[in-house]
Amino acid sequence: MKYFSYQGKRPFYFRLAYIWVLSNLKFRYFRFGNGSILYIVHQGIMGSFWYEFPEKEQNWHYKKFFFQYLKNPEKIDEFSDFIQAENDKVINTLKKIELTVKKLSDNEIFKIYLRAADIYMLVSYGISVVRRLDEGGAKFLEQVKFKTKKDFDIYLLATTDKLSYLNQEELEFLRVIKNSKKDTLSNLIKKHLKKWSWTGCSYADEPPNTYEHFLKVAKKWITSPKKLEQRLKELNSSRQNIIKNRSALLKKLDIKDKNFSSTIHLLQESSFLKDYMRAMVGQLVFYSTPILNEIAKRKRVSFDTLNLLTLPELKTFLDKNIIPDKRTLEDRNEFCLIFPEQSKVKILYSKEAKEIEQEYFKESGKKDIKEFKGNIAYPGKVRSRVKIIESLNDAEKFKQGDILVAHNTTPELVIIMKKAAAIVTNEGGITSHAAIVSRELKIPCVIATKIATKVLKDGDMVEVDANEGVVRKIK
Numbered sequence: 001m002k003y004f005s006y007q008g009k010r011p012f013y014f015r016l017a018y019i020w021v022l023s024n025l026k027f028r029y030f031r032f033g034n035g036s037i038l039y040i041v042h043q044g045i046m047g048s049f050w051y052e053f054p055e056k057e058q059n060w061h062y063k064k065f066f067f068q069y070l071k072n073p074e075k076i077d078e079f080s081d082f083i084q085a086e087n088d089k090v091i092n093t094l095k096k097i098e099l100t101v102k103k104l105s106d107n108e109i110f111k112i113y114l115r116a117a118d119i120y121m122l123v124s125y126g127i128s129v130v131r132r133l134d135e136g137g138a139k140f141l142e143q144v145k146f147k148t149k150k151d152f153d154i155y156l157l158a159t160t161d162k163l164s165y166l167n168q169e170e171l172e173f174l175r176v177i178k179n180s181k182k183d184t185l186s187n188l189i190k191k192h193l194k195k196w197s198w199t200g201c202s203y204a205d206e207p208p209n210t211y212e213h214f215l216k217v218a219k220k221w222i223t224s225p226k227k228l229e230q231r232l233k234e235l236n237s238s239r240q241n242i243i244k245n246r247s248a249l250l251k252k253l254d255i256k257d258k259n260f261s262s263t264i265h266l267l268q269e270s271s272f273l274k275d276y277m278r279a280m281v282g283q284l285v286f287y288s289t290p291i292l293n294e295i296a297k298r299k300r301v302s303f304d305t306l307n308l309l310t311l312p313e314l315k316t317f318l319d320k321n322i323i324p325d326k327r328t329l330e331d332r333n334e335f336c337l338i339f340p341e342q343s344k345v346k347i348l349y350s351k352e353a354k355e356i357e358q359e360y361f362k363e364s365g366k367k368d369i370k371e372f373k374g375n376i377a378y379p380g381k382v383r384s385r386v387k388i389i390e391s392l393n394d395a396e397k398f399k400q401g402d403i404l405v406a407h408n409t410t411p412e413l414v415i416i417m418k419k420a421a422a423i424v425t426n427e428g429g430i431t432s433h434a435a436i437v438s439r440e441l442k443i444p445c446v447i448a449t450k451i452a453t454k455v456l457k458d459g460d461m462v463e464v465d466a467n468e469g470v471v472r473k474i475k
Helices: 014-023 027-032 063-071 074-097 106-148 154-158 165-179 185-200 211-222 225-253 258-299 311-320 326-334 350-361 392-397 411-417 433-441
Strands: 003-011 037-043 046-053 336-341 344-349 371-373 375-378 381-388 403-406 422-425 445-447 461-465 470-473
Touching: 003 350, 014 037, 014 046, 014 106, 014 311, 014 336, 014 344, 027 074, 027 106, 037 350, 046 106, 046 350, 063 106, 063 258, 074 106, 074 258, 106 154, 106 258, 106 311, 154 225, 154 258, 165 185, 165 211, 165 225, 165 258, 185 211, 185 258, 211 225, 258 311, 258 433, 326 336, 326 344, 336 350, 344 350, 375 433, 381 392, 392 411, 403 411, 411 433, 422 433, 433 445
Parallel strands: 381 403, 403 422, 422 445
Antiparallel strands: 003 046, 037 046, 037 336, 336 344, 371 470, 375 445, 381 461, 461 470
């Protein structure tokens, strides 16, 4: 019998799903811990992610992996340095070839794309590391609570004090707006755009931010100078406030346990790495898209077709102009399962894939449930209408004050999250995107409910009691 931990659902190309699974077969990373056994159910442009875990760890997922890091917590710092150094090298290469890609041979283009793919693999492997530390560390801190009989805010202890990349961009842009004059604003926006346009990108169809986007943001803040000053103050003081509040909590708890301190360090660095790797993906998508566009143009195929190829198939296509048959590509787009088997990436289609999905991954509907619980990410209590959000494509239906319900949240959804009265997710750990952003925005949030998107539907009136971690249907 296999056991799996659901890690969420998001827009995701087949091309990346193949690379994601391949990443955990890359032994050169394994000095930082074995890779995860990752299964991806791919349908259309959506991917659902599942990590396999040992049967004996049903009550404490990834316990063995967590304690390997707990014995040597400096390993997380080594891993962080490694990821940042590798990313810098590749992104700098991609930036340089942006204007010369048309002059490159097919072989040169493929070699550069392989370097980008290698960083995608590092991100996938890195995510598997920090998510396992997230789950294992949360369980450890819950045990500390039980043993010491001391209640404390796990999220405050676990979250990084560094600004997220989106907040870094926002802070820099607000400073630009504040110090600009009407006749210089356009040039300042263009300069900002050159540095930060990639922040709109993510794994799939999310486009880069545009001049028009930043102009709209600038006009909003220019007409509200007091709000601009307040937001600048919040961003500038964010790090100091986290450090101050955390220090006060640790002093009050007075827990003299090396493992307790090491767990906090592991979770804080994992929190930073999660955000850093999201930024890596945005940059990779932005700077590697010209390469794929050039291949599509040369070979006279659509961008969508390239997104249905594995790395070996892309190489064969460039060398011999041969791609998989139409039926195979259609099957990949319609429904498939991607997972590792005997050190290779296995792809199953139609009946075979659906049988495995039904056995291990399919969740039955639970519409009759009126109340369910999750973990508190940020306290508060609100009543409003539900909107189920799967991707940025759902933005139009979301109105100010709705309750955002999702499998999990991702950076491109922040524009929707800012309108939400509350946030409820199926998944998420103590350093998850929903947990971090809800605290930044001070929005009531309940995570890790497991069933929110199954129980609720668009238009349901619910009460989110994030003081108790409870979600109730009202009518």
